[in-house]
Amino acid sequence: MILHHAKGSCSLGILVLIEELGIDCEVRYVDLPGGEQRTPEFLAINPKGKVPALIRDDGQLITEWPAIASYLAALKPERQLLPADPLGLARVLEAVEYVVSTMHMQGFSRIVRPENFCPDRDQAEHVKERGLEIFRSGFDLFDRVLEDRPFVAGSFSIADAALFYAEWWMVNRLDGRLPRNCGAHYERLMDRAAVRRALDR
Structure with a gap:
C-alpha cells in the first residue's frame, strides 16, 4: 500500500495507525504549502486534491480520514482498534x-x-x-x-x-x-x- 501524507497534517493520525498495526506501507510525501495537492499529477492520484489518500496494492484509492482509519483497523481485527460490539x-x-x-x-x-x-x-x-x-x-x-x-x-x-x-x-x-x-x-x-x-x- 501507499499512503500519500503531508507532514503536520491530519494524515499524521493515519500514519500512527499504520505504525500501530504494523502494516507495510510506503509513505509518499505531499507538499501542501507548495500546492502539490492541486497539481495535475496529484489530482490524477486523488481527484479530491487532499491527504490522506491510501492506495491499496490492487490500485484502488481510499480517501477521507474516517474511511481510511476504519479500513486499516478492519485489516487487523485482532488488534481491536474498532470495537466489535x-x-x-x-x-x-x-x-x-x-x-x-x-x-x-x-x-x-x-x-x-x-x-x-x-x-x-x-x-x-x-x-x-x-x-x-x-x-x-x-x-x-x-x-x-x-x-x-x-x-x-x-x-x-x-x-x-x-x-x-x-x-x-x-x-x-x-x-x-x-x-x-x-x-x-x-x-x-x-x-x-x-x-x-x-x-x-
Whole structure:
C-alpha cells in the first residue's frame, strides 16, 4: 500500500495507525504549502486534491480520514482498534466524526484558512477567533470523556489517533494549551512507540 501524507497534517493520525498495526506501507510525501495537492499529477492520484489518500496494492484509492482509519483497523481485527460490539463501535465512530467534521473542518480550518469561510479580509480575525472557540470546545468535551479513562473508548482505538492529530496541532501549531486530561492523553500517545515512529518518518 501507499499512503500519500503531508507532514503536520491530519494524515499524521493515519500514519500512527499504520505504525500501530504494523502494516507495510510506503509513505509518499505531499507538499501542501507548495500546492502539490492541486497539481495535475496529484489530482490524477486523488481527484479530491487532499491527504490522506491510501492506495491499496490492487490500485484502488481510499480517501477521507474516517474511511481510511476504519479500513486499516478492519485489516487487523485482532488488534481491536474498532470495537466489535455495536454500541462500542458507534462511540468510537462518533468521536472520530466529531474530531474530523467539527474540530478539524469547522474549527481548525477557520484558524488556518479563514478566507475559505469569509471572503471579506476585514472579518478574518473574527473567523479565526470563532475557529479557536470551536476547536477548544472540542477539547473541553473530550477532557470530560477522558476524566475516568486513559483512552477515548477505554482502550486504544482509531478515535485516539484522530484526537491525537488535533492535540498535536494545538501543541505544535497553536498555543499549546490543552485541558488537563487531554494533555495527559497527548503525553500518553507521545510515549507510544508507534507514535514516535510515525513522527520520525
